[in-house]
Amino acid sequence: MILIGERINGMFKDIREAIQNKDPEPVRYWAKRQYERCAAYLDINTGPTVEKEDQPAVMEWLVKNAQEAAPLPCCIDSTNPDAIEAGLKVHQGKAMINSTTADQWKMDIYIPMAAKYNAAIIGLAMNEKGVPKSATDRIALAMEIVVNCDMNGIPMEDLYIDPLMLPCNVAQEHGVEVLETLRQIKTLADPAPRTTMGLSNSSQRCTNRHLINRTFLIMSMANGLDSAISDVDDDELLDAVAAANILLNKEIYCDSFLKTFRAR
């Protein structure tokens, strides 16, 4: 399971204030802390309060500070192509673009950008019409992304398809469709594309959020989820992933399996 730490995001108060005050400490703190807690990537998002024209500079600042504090690649998260490219320009190592949808005009921007910067890319199984309800419709959009990546020479191991989980208190019927989508994504190409998910989405405005996130993550892993943007500060989530790795035969069992999962 490739964990992408969600914490460096202007949606969170401390990061929002850090951006406003040009104070790198909270960014560095979360980069280091998420690194120590099994994150393989750091998601970096300026958040909704930064003005569009300021986003490239803020992204650049966030990426630089995060990578100075922790030896991890970033998952550069924005709806603004200029902000993403600004992040990619200063990024060390192999970045991940978060994200393109299946709209052709967006794929035409982001997928060549991934090729240019040798970055991985997240493809959302949605388009301007919104998030499809059924697995079949999600898969049709995922296929569009697979084809476009292939045409641009992006290997399938660098494509992460997100079937898009919605909060279970407003869109309860989506859960089973997402699980079915995960299974089918693995049949779209050989080698198969990878999969990812914004996990905390599943529990927005619900009670017992950690439990819902953790349960859905494990169910998704059993259906082919390779990666998740998630809260790595949650101990129980990490332990559950360690156990799932064993049960899915991704890691060879030993009595210290919780400890070995956390060791780098």
Place this chain on the structure above:
Amino acid sequence: MAVTIAKEKWTSKVGEMVLDADSSVKVGGESTLPFLQFEGDIPNRPVLALEVWDLEPVDWPEILKAPFAGVLADPVAWAKKNVEYGADVVALRLMSAHPDFKNASPEDCAATAKAVADAINVPMIITGCGVEEKDAEVLEKVGEALTGKNCLIGCATEKNYKTVTATAMVNGHSVIASSPLDINLSKQLNILMTEMNLPANRIAIDPLVGALGYGIEYAYSIMERARIGALMGDKMLAMPVICFVGQEAWKAKEAKSTDDESPEWGAQERRSILWEVLTTTTFAQAGGSIFVLRHPESVKQVKVHLDKMMESNAY
């Protein structure tokens, strides 16, 4: 459209272990499955050790004793003979420590080990008699006597690993970690030893393999699984593997049975050596790095095989 050659891309590699004091003999370091040079590097070739006992073996077949006529009661002379026979490594087994034999003291064992080490210029493996408590005491003294020689000592088990690991750390040796054909116990033992701060590249995994006809496929599968785990990033299984082939092959009835007893099996000499050679080459294919053998002719034949297998097939 161009055909893309499908090659496995591994993310990790096996740790590299130094077997002597001046770092001239190394094992491990592979970043691919055995001999698939077209998918990764195999920087070091497997090494072949010949056994020396510090006590004349009583139950060895005549055919196995013959090449060592006159030196079987003299570990120093025997060790030198092994080097003459082309052994890359000498594997001293301190069988005299066994309570059922001479119950030799740790000090006596250490003196023998020192004498052998001083007489040869190849790396050394030193193992105890197989009684875990006694081996801990013996290896403690042996480790001290051979300080700085960077030997491979063992075998450390779940019961005695603390003493053996501590000795190795203090005196600069590497350790053989044995677990009975169980990948989970093997991984756990490696974790426990590294938690004592022994560097991972100073552990060799001994999976306690069986010979051809005696569970070889089971041992093969375990070694293969551990190696795939190592190449996929499991650091606690990314150690070179040592296979005590001689002791197993020469225990097989196919090796021990004489010409008179089993004429239908063909000449014993050829048959017994083949048993040892085929067990070794099989485990070389499973990822073994250090092979402890008994017959000099087996060393010769396995070397021919390894020469061929080490020719690069990279493209």
